[in-house]
Amino acid sequence: MLRDITLGQYYQADSVIHRLDPRVKLAATVLFIVSLFIVDNFVGYIIAAIFLACMIKISGVPFRYMIKGMKSIVFLLVIAVVFNLFLTPGEAVLSVWKLKITKEGIRIAVMMAIRLVFLIIGSSLMTLTTTPNNLTDGMEKMMSPLKIFHVPVHEVAMMMSIALRFIPILLEETDKIMKAQIARGADFESGNLIKKAKAMVPLLVPLFISAFRRANDLAMAMEARCYRGGEHRTKMKPLVYHRRDRIGYLIIFAYMAVSVCFGRILKIPFLNI
Amino acid sequence: MAIILDHVSHIYEEGTSMETAALRDVNLVIPDGQFIGLIGHTGSGKSTLVQHLNGLMKPTSGNIYYNGEDIHEDGFDKKKLRSKVGLVFQYPEHQLFEIDVFKDVCFGPKNMGLEEKEIELRAYAALKQVGLADEYFYQSPFDLSGGQKRRVAIAGVLAMKPEVLILDEPTAGLDPKGRDEILDQIALLRKEAGITVVLVSHSMEDVAKYVDRIIVMNQGSVMYDDEPRKIFRHYKELEEVGLAAPQVTYIMQELRERGLDVNTDAITVEEARDGILKALAAKGRDIRKA
Numbered sequence: 001m002l003r004d005i006t007l008g009q010y011y012q013a014d015s016v017i018h019r020l021d022p023r024v025k026l027a028a029t030v031l032f033i034v035s036l037f038i039v040d041n042f043v044g045y046i047i048a049a050i051f052l053a054c055m056i057k058i059s060g061v062p063f064r065y066m067i068k069g070m071k072s073i074v075f076l077l078v079i080a081v082v083f084n085l086f087l088t089p090g091e092a093v094l095s096v097w098k099l100k101i102t103k104e105g106i107r108i109a110v111m112m113a114i115r116l117v118f119l120i121i122g123s124s125l126m127t128l129t130t131t132p133n134n135l136t137d138g139m140e141k142m143m144s145p146l147k148i149f150h151v152p153v154h155e156v157a158m159m160m161s162i163a164l165r166f167i168p169i170l171l172e173e174t175d176k177i178m179k180a181q182i183a184r185g186a187d188f189e190s191g192n193l194i195k196k197a198k199a200m201v202p203l204l205v206p207l208f209i210s211a212f213r214r215a216n217d218l219a220m221a222m223e224a225r226c227y228r229g230g231e232h233r234t235k236m237k238p239l240v241y242h243r244r245d246r247i248g249y250l251i252i253f254a255y256m257a258v259s260v261c262f263g264r265i266l267k268i269p270f271l272n273i
Numbered sequence: 274m275a276i277i278l279d280h281v282s283h284i285y286e287e288g289t290s291m292e293t294a295a296l297r298d299v300n301l302v303i304p305d306g307q308f309i310g311l312i313g314h315t316g317s318g319k320s321t322l323v324q325h326l327n328g329l330m331k332p333t334s335g336n337i338y339y340n341g342e343d344i345h346e347d348g349f350d351k352k353k354l355r356s357k358v359g360l361v362f363q364y365p366e367h368q369l370f371e372i373d374v375f376k377d378v379c380f381g382p383k384n385m386g387l388e389e390k391e392i393e394l395r396a397y398a399a400l401k402q403v404g405l406a407d408e409y410f411y412q413s414p415f416d417l418s419g420g421q422k423r424r425v426a427i428a429g430v431l432a433m434k435p436e437v438l439i440l441d442e443p444t445a446g447l448d449p450k451g452r453d454e455i456l457d458q459i460a461l462l463r464k465e466a467g468i469t470v471v472l473v474s475h476s477m478e479d480v481a482k483y484v485d486r487i488i489v490m491n492q493g494s495v496m497y498d499d500e501p502r503k504i505f506r507h508y509k510e511l512e513e514v515g516l517a518a519p520q521v522t523y524i525m526q527e528l529r530e531r532g533l534d535v536n537t538d539a540i541t542v543e544e545a546r547d548g549i550l551k552a553l554a555a556k557g558r559d560i561r562k563a
Contacts, residue, residue, distance in 0.1 A: 176362065176367075177367065177368055179324065179329050179362070180362045180365065180367075180368040181368060181380075182329060182355065183327060183329060183355055183359070183360040183362070183430070184355075184368075184380055184381040184384065184429055184430060184433070185352055185355055185356055185380075185381055185383075185384030185385055185433065186380075186384055187352070187384065201370065202368075202370045202380065205370035206367055206368055206369065206370050209367075209415070210367055
């Protein structure tokens with residue numbers, strides 16, 4: 001029942017995108033998201049859609065997996081669309097009671113929806129094709145200049161990789177405890193809000209205890225292997241750029257250029273909605 | 274009156290690259306009052322199988338019947354089924370949450386909607402059944418030892434008065450003494466209450482002494498389903514799938530190979546002892562005669 005959450009989940013496959021340096025993927029994801037917000041006409045979004053579709057195709061991750069991550073933002077999406085739809089001033093198209101839907105409202109709402117959906121798909125493409133360890137390695141390397149300002153880059157990266165590693169473990173644990181309590185007749189679904197909240201106690205108490213136990217065990221295991229922070233720590237597999245990574249950068253910059261050109265600067269009259 | 278599994282299969286992550294069949298075409302009848310050992314190597318599908326028995330998991334194909342009713346039919350009361358088919362998970366002590374032991378055991382019967390008095394009577398009886406001393410009843414379950422916690426968790430399921438009790442590796446992580454105590458308690462319980470018991474384990478040694486029937490699982494299918502004695506005759510095949518017969522089986526086989534005429538069907542140490550003594554006595558008679 002909890003297997004639907006794709007956050008931090010890795011989809012095993014053998015593709016160019018899987019093999020890319022995590023730094024390229026991180027930079028590409030950030031640039032892609034930035035492009036979504038720079039672009040302000042639909043030509044730009046068509047370009048983004050094509051780019052995204054190609055990347056998904058190359059990655060070999062089934063499209064269903066991208067959609068799965070969407071379930072969690074449906075609520076946010078609906079709110080964003082509804083508010084923009086009704087609360088944008090402008091030329092009224094339809095008015096219901098005191099609310100009116102404006103032409104500008106429709107435009108912004110649709111744009112907002114596209115932005116959110118693309119943003120989620122884009123970032124889940126990155127997490128689905130990059131193992132959490134690789135991801136935090138990439139982040140650590142990218143943030144390493146911050147060390148000059150005494151930012152504990154290694155520690156931050158370590159914390160992130162542990163947090164990411166714990167997501168599937170805790171999900172599994174939740175699933176297990178939930179089943180055990182259901183086997184004892186617990187009911188997590190019916191009843192009003194207060195009843196539902198109360199029903200969570202038999203789930204949350206064991207979950208917290210298990211999380212603390214695991215954290216404790218992990219700390220012990222790390223100490224037993226003489227783990228000690230970032231200074232002078234070497235890597236078994238240092239990140240090195242290959243040819244494909246350079247090509248990756250080229251592609252994402254090319255995309256950026258095209259998208260900004262057509263999506264913001266150049267106005268194609270007949271396509272400019 | 275039984276649980277019947279009819280061509281049950283379960284496939285995880287169907288249609289993805291991680292597709293794995295946890296159960297393949299399993300057909301079983303679990304009649305009333307039987308003591309069954311469900312044995313299999315890690316990942317053989319035994320845990321998945323038992324979660325099907327009380328409707329926690331739904332088979333991807335096939336049907337499961339409890340007392341003649343399809344448990345996945347619309348309108349079937351699953352909550353009632355779960356009180357009738359009690360499932361004790363692996364490491365059940367991880368599910369404890371209440372402030373004291375007694376309250377935790379009350380959780381199951383409370384969910385059944387029973388009266389206050391009945392709930393307490395059942396909780397008390399269940400705690401007695403698992404052999405927990407009175408002095409622990411009002412302690413926090415988290416202060417107890419591993420073995421005691423496990424007893425409390427088992428009592429939590431027993432308090433629902435199930436007709437079928439399924440225990441998934443009830444002895445995992447316990448020391449030999451704790452293991453024997455728990456298993457003896459279960460055997461006693463089964464004798465007294467006359468319930469059906471399914472004991473899941475990866476160790477033949479643990480179950481050989483107690484059960485009437487052993488089901489061996491391998492890669493999601495039923496490999497053997499027979500009386501313990503007959504199962505252990507296949508000790509060589511069992512080894513190939515990462516299981517082993519009880520140690521006495523090996524000793525008896527070896528003795529026979531070396532010329533002592535013992536009955537190789539012995540499954541407990543006591544039986545083996547009697548068998549060896551008998552064979553030695555017979556041999557002594559032969560020597561004296563000669």
